Amino acid sequence: MMSTVAARAARTRARQPIPPLLSFVTLSSPAFHQQSDARNSALVLRKYSRSTNDHEPTTRSEEMVTTTTTSNTAREERGKTSPISSSSSSSSTTYIPTTPLGKSLLTLSSSLLLLNNPARGDLLSILTQVSSPPSLPHLLQLFNSTPSGRRLLIERPSINSETVDLDYLSNLPRGKLGREWVEWLKENNVGPDGRAEADYMATAEDKYLIQRYRESHDFYHLLLRMPITTLGETVVKFFEASQMRMPVAGLSAVGGSLRILSSSLLPSIKDLLNSNPSIPSTSSPAQDRDSQKDLILLNELIPWAVKLGVEAKPLITIEWEKRWEEDIEALRASYGITPPPVNVPPFKGRRGKKKMVGWPSKVLKARADRAAAKAKAAA
Amino acid sequence: MLSPSIKLRLGRSISSRVVPSLQSFPHTQRYYSDRPPTGSFATTPTHPSSSSSSSPSSHETHRMGAGEGRARSVGGAGAGGDRVGRTTHFGFKDIREEEKETLVGSVFSSVASSYDVMNDAMSLGIHRLWKDHFVSKLDPRGGINILDVAGGTGDIALRMLDHARLKHYDRETKVTILDINPNMLSQGQKRMKQTMYWNTPQLSFQLGNAEMLGTPIEVPPQFSSPSIAPNSKKPYLPPLESKPIESESVDLYTIAFGIRNCTHIDKVLEEAYRVLKPGGVFACLEFGKVSVPLLAELYKQYSFNLIPTLGQLLAGDRDSYQYLIESIERFPTQPEFARMISRAGFHLPNSQVARDLGLPSFPKGSATRGDEDVDGAWEDLTLGIASIWTGIKL
Numbered sequence: 001m002m003s004t005v006a007a008r009a010a011r012t013r014a015r016q017p018i019p020p021l022l023s024f025v026t027l028s029s030p031a032f033h034q035q036s037d038a039r040n041s042a043l044v045l046r047k048y049s050r051s052t053n054d055h056e057p058t059t060r061s062e063e064m065v066t067t068t069t070t071s072n073t074a075r076e077e078r079g080k081t082s083p084i085s086s087s088s089s090s091s092s093t094t095y096i097p098t099t100p101l102g103k104s105l106l107t108l109s110s111s112l113l114l115l116n117n118p119a120r121g122d123l124l125s126i127l128t129q130v131s132s133p134p135s136l137p138h139l140l141q142l143f144n145s146t147p148s149g150r151r152l153l154i155e156r157p158s159i160n161s162e163t164v165d166l167d168y169l170s171n172l173p174r175g176k177l178g179r180e181w182v183e184w185l186k187e188n189n190v191g192p193d194g195r196a197e198a199d200y201m202a203t204a205e206d207k208y209l210i211q212r213y214r215e216s217h218d219f220y221h222l223l224l225r226m227p228i229t230t231l232g233e234t235v236v237k238f239f240e241a242s243q244m245r246m247p248v249a250g251l252s253a254v255g256g257s258l259r260i261l262s263s264s265l266l267p268s269i270k271d272l273l274n275s276n277p278s279i280p281s282t283s284s285p286a287q288d289r290d291s292q293k294d295l296i297l298l299n300e301l302i303p304w305a306v307k308l309g310v311e312a313k314p315l316i317t318i319e320w321e322k323r324w325e326e327d328i329e330a331l332r333a334s335y336g337i338t339p340p341p342v343n344v345p346p347f348k349g350r351r352g353k354k355k356m357v358g359w360p361s362k363v364l365k366a367r368a369d370r371a372a373a374k375a376k377a378a379a
Numbered sequence: 380m381l382s383p384s385i386k387l388r389l390g391r392s393i394s395s396r397v398v399p400s401l402q403s404f405p406h407t408q409r410y411y412s413d414r415p416p417t418g419s420f421a422t423t424p425t426h427p428s429s430s431s432s433s434s435p436s437s438h439e440t441h442r443m444g445a446g447e448g449r450a451r452s453v454g455g456a457g458a459g460g461d462r463v464g465r466t467t468h469f470g471f472k473d474i475r476e477e478e479k480e481t482l483v484g485s486v487f488s489s490v491a492s493s494y495d496v497m498n499d500a501m502s503l504g505i506h507r508l509w510k511d512h513f514v515s516k517l518d519p520r521g522g523i524n525i526l527d528v529a530g531g532t533g534d535i536a537l538r539m540l541d542h543a544r545l546k547h548y549d550r551e552t553k554v555t556i557l558d559i560n561p562n563m564l565s566q567g568q569k570r571m572k573q574t575m576y577w578n579t580p581q582l583s584f585q586l587g588n589a590e591m592l593g594t595p596i597e598v599p600p601q602f603s604s605p606s607i608a609p610n611s612k613k614p615y616l617p618p619l620e621s622k623p624i625e626s627e628s629v630d631l632y633t634i635a636f637g638i639r640n641c642t643h644i645d646k647v648l649e650e651a652y653r654v655l656k657p658g659g660v661f662a663c664l665e666f667g668k669v670s671v672p673l674l675a676e677l678y679k680q681y682s683f684n685l686i687p688t689l690g691q692l693l694a695g696d697r698d699s700y701q702y703l704i705e706s707i708e709r710f711p712t713q714p715e716f717a718r719m720i721s722r723a724g725f726h727l728p729n730s731q732v733a734r735d736l737g738l739p740s741f742p743k744g745s746a747t748r749g750d751e752d753v754d755g756a757w758e759d760l761t762l763g764i765a766s767i768w769t770g771i772k773l
Contacts, residue, residue, distance in 0.1 A: 358521045360736040360771060361630045361658030 096199045098130065106130040107247075115255045118230075122196060124248075129200035129210055131247040138245050139209050142314040149317030156208050157321050159215045161192050169324060177331060178324030181222055188228040188347045190218070213246065216316055223315065223328075223337050224305070227347040230259055231294045235301045235344075242309025244316060260298055263291035293345075300342045312336040467642055470705025476642055491562040493694040494532050500689050501700075502764075509765045513635065513664045514538040516739055516758070516767060522551030523630035526654065528589045528647075529637020530556045531563025533570045535664075539633075540576050553580060557587045561602040561619055568616045586621035589634065590646040592654055595621040627656045635664040639710040648723035655772045658736060661725055665716075666707040667759060667766035670745065674762055682707070713766050714746055717756035725770025729755035738771045 098106065110127040114120055132139075143149035157163070169178035185191060198214075201207040217236070224239060226232035234256030241249035267288035313335045323331065357363060466473045498506045519525060519539045527536045536554040543549035556571075558564045564584055576582045586596045602619040609615035632651045641647045651661050669675040682704045690700030711719065717727060726733045728740045746754035757768045 357737050359519075359523050359630055359658070360660065360738065361656040362521055362523065363737070364658035365656070 094197070094199050095202065097202070098200055103130045103133070111251050111255065114252075115258065118233075118255075118259070124252075125196050125198070125214070126200065127251070128214060128246070128248040129198050131251070132201075132206075132210060135244070135246045136206055136209060139213065139316070140205075142244065142316055143209070145314060146317040148319045149314070152212065152317065152319060153205070153208070156212075157319070158211065159192060159320060163321070164192050166192070172325065175327055175329065176324065177320070177326050177328045180328045181219070181324075184222045185218075188221075189349070190228060192218070213244070213316060216318070216320070219318070219320055220315060223332055223335075224308070225340055226344060229294075229345070229347055230256055231297060231301075232344060232347075234260065234298065235305045235340075238302050238305040239309045242306045243312065243314065244309075257298065257302075260291060260294045263288070264295045267291075290345075297342050297344060301340060301344070304338075304341050308337060468706075468709050470702040471709065472705075491531070491560065491566050494563070494566065495534075497690065497694050497700070500693055501686050505761060506765075509664065509760050510534055510538055510635065512760060513633075513662070513767055514542050517631065517633070517660065517662055517769070518546075518739070519543050519552055519631055520547040520549055522549055523553075524628060525552065525554040525631045525633065526557060526624065526629040527554055528557050528587075528632065528634040528651075529559070529640065530633070530635065531558040531560060531567050533567035535633055535635045536567075536582070537571070537574060537576070539631075540574075540581055550581065553583070555583045555585055555624075557585045557589070557592075557624075559586070559588050559596070561586060561599055564619055565602065565616055569614060572614065572616075584619060585624070586619050587624065589637070589641055590643055590650060592624040592650045593626075595623055597621070624654045626653050627659075629654045629659055630656055631660050631662065633662045633664070636666070638663055638665055639706045644711075644716075645719060645723065648720060648725075652724045652772055657773055659772050660738060661720065661770045661772070663716075663720075663768045665766060665768075666710060667713045667757075667763050670759055670763040678764060679708075713757045713759070713763070713768075714750035714753045717753040717768055720768055720770045721753070721756075723770075725772055727753060727756040728769050728771075729753070732773060733771045736771055736773075738769060741767075741769075 106126055107130050110123040110130070114123050114127065143153050166182060169182045172179035174180070174183075198207045198210040201210055217240070220226075220236050220239060221228065221232065224236060226236050234253055237249045237253040237256060240246060241253050315335060315337075318331075318335070358366075465476045467476045468474070502509075514535065517539075519542055525536070525539055527533075527539070530536050533556055536556050539554055540552060543552040556564065556567050558567070564586060568584055571577050571582055586598055586602075588594065588596060598619050598621055605618060606613045606615050632655055634647070634651075638644055638647060648661075655661060669678050686704050687697045687701045690703075691697040694700070710716070721727050726736075726738075728734075728738050729743065734740060741755050741758040743755040745757070745759055757766050759766050
């Protein structure tokens with residue numbers, strides 16, 4: 001079963017990709033969309049080969065998959081790859097079908113888990129995909145509203161560590177988009193890594209919409225001058241929610257605000273109970289003070305971000321790959337992005353969990369031993 | 380408030396004294412068979428008069444009979460001659476220093492068997508929370524050597540071992556339970572026989588004097604020979620031993636509810652400093668002064684009215700518990716004790732040195748005016764009824 005699937009994939013890849021014009025025609029045909037769900041089994045190779053389609057799938061739709069396949073095979077999957085998907089032909093053409101009930105369950109559970117542990121990137125990816133159906137038409141309309149957006153839909157470029165040349169970008173003069181982006185990446189200690197595949201999306205186009213949405217997120221941070229802190233992320237999510245109306249953006253915005261609220265209000269509640277030593281404190285006094293400052297800043301920044309989302313031109317249509325050499329301030333001005341009303345504290349490094357150290361006498365002894373060994377080696 | 384028995388005790392001449400608690404009530408019924416028989420300790424040359432903690436150790440020698448008239452060699456000969464004539468406190472009584480150890484010893488011999496029950500009754504079970512918090516604050520980990528001083532019944536030792544095992548997957552941490560009172564130590568042995576740490580290298584029992592950890596104590600004979608026909612009343616317990624503790628051999632020194640019984644607290648702190656390794660932690664859990672004035676008065680009333688009564692009811696010994704509450708009153712205040720720790724050479728938790736080494740810090744703000752230098756050097760539990768002090772040696 002696996003071998004026939006693999007063989008078929010090899011055959012389709014060997015065929016010539018359709019020229020862009022024709023694929024645009026295919027996209028706009030209603031038949032394609034109507035039949036897309038019913039044809040899923042034919043169009044997209046299933047991750048778990050539940051049904052075998054022995055007949056040849058229609059060439060046109062198959063080749064739609066091909067174009068995405070050729071552009072996506074280079075991309076690695078971020079995070080854990082399950083053995084099943086990696087052993088199948090190509091991870092980019094896997095699809096995890098979900099019923100509406102499944103989608104709502106996934107939305108609910110992943111949002112709760114993310115509230116508890118925002119570092120779970122895989123859950124965020126799932127939430128984005130699974131909660132997106134109501135907002136996809138609006139997102140598609142945003143793409144189609146400008147020529148660059150329409151070009152994106154056809155060409156479907158991707159931004160990840162393989163498609164960008166970080167060296168070239170760091171050599172650009174300051175003030176250019178590419179250079180500013182690299183500086184922002186360094187400041188916030190992140191990379192332009194490829195994000196995990198949007199496997200929950202039924203059509204390749206939906207998949208691209210989600211993929212582009214997620215890849216552009218870091219650029220919104222850059223344009224809005226927001227760091228990767230809880231505060232910065234929350235503000236960017238408010239902006240995304242008001243511009244793109246994605247449910248995941250709305251949920252993340254609310255979730256982020258809740259986190260800031262709780263971490264700034266809880267210490268004062270603890271103070272009310274007055275030094276009962278049995279209640280352990282998970283945050284230091286410095287962190288509590290930071291949270292209180294964050295809350296004040298949030299009050300100023302949320303209205304600004306929401307207003308900006310409504311008034312600014314759709315940022316999702318920007319072809320970042322073609323505009324590395326553009327002046328970033330000009331770009332901001334052309335899209336109507338105003339500077340934030342307050343200064344946001346920069347990213348300071350991953351704090352939270354304190355490093356576990358050994359017993360002081362053992363640490364001192366280890367240091368002394370190392371120093372003695374070094375002295376002996378030097379002698 | 381002094382009971383007639385105590386007045387009687389003080390009035391008698393030293394040489395004719397027998398075990399005080401026995402003599403106090405003419406017809407005291409003793410129902411507990413595991414009380415040590417009086418006058419059963421062998422005569423041995425005595426130690427220098429400076430002594431500490433509780434013990435009917437070799438100092439019992441001079442208690443033989445009323446008519447012996449044996450002078451207290453403690454007071455006369457010996458290297459401790461310079462300390463003769465100084466007084467200290469035994470609860471609210473001022474007594475001669477050399478007597479304290481004896482009197483304290485008798486207190487703990489008689490309370491040993493019902494120690495745990497009495498602790499639960501007096502503190503309404505809160506002592507368990509205090510001890511749990513104490514151990515989790517210290518966070519023993521990484522296969523360290525712990526010396527638990529005055530740890531007779533093994534409360535703290537057991538908690539340390541469990542904490543290391545459960546939180547840090549540590550089965551290499553060793554605890555040495557040290558106590559001056561062999562009865563308490565035997566009680567601890569019995570308790571530990573019920574746990575998984577018995578007969579493992581993780582546990583050892585030592586007889587010793589907290590003020591002189593380098594000097595071994597003579598083990599009374601009934602503790603050096605095991606039970607012939609073991610049963611639950613008199614189980615098989617390995618003979619107690621007393622080895623000197625070497626300098627710089629201990630990673631964590633703990634003393635819980637024991638330091639107030641010591642005659643010379645500064646000597647205890649000096650010895651603690653000596654045996655700790657560089658980077659070693661000194662930790663003390665002890666009763667403190669209640670911070671809220673209204674509650675202080677309530678607490679005082681509670682302790683002076685209820686505790687000796689409970690002692691009489693549960694342990695059959697009012698005097699011992701009278702001593703207990705008086706000793707709590709006489710213990711220095713929290714800031715003063717923190718200063719004593721600092722004077723012994725330890726770095727307090729509010730200092731940068733201690734913080735850099737990883738000693739957990741205590742919340743500041745508990746010190747009143749005049750005590751800012753030691754603010755954050757201790758932690759009050761239950762509004763100051765108990766307190767934790769720590770220090771780190773560099």
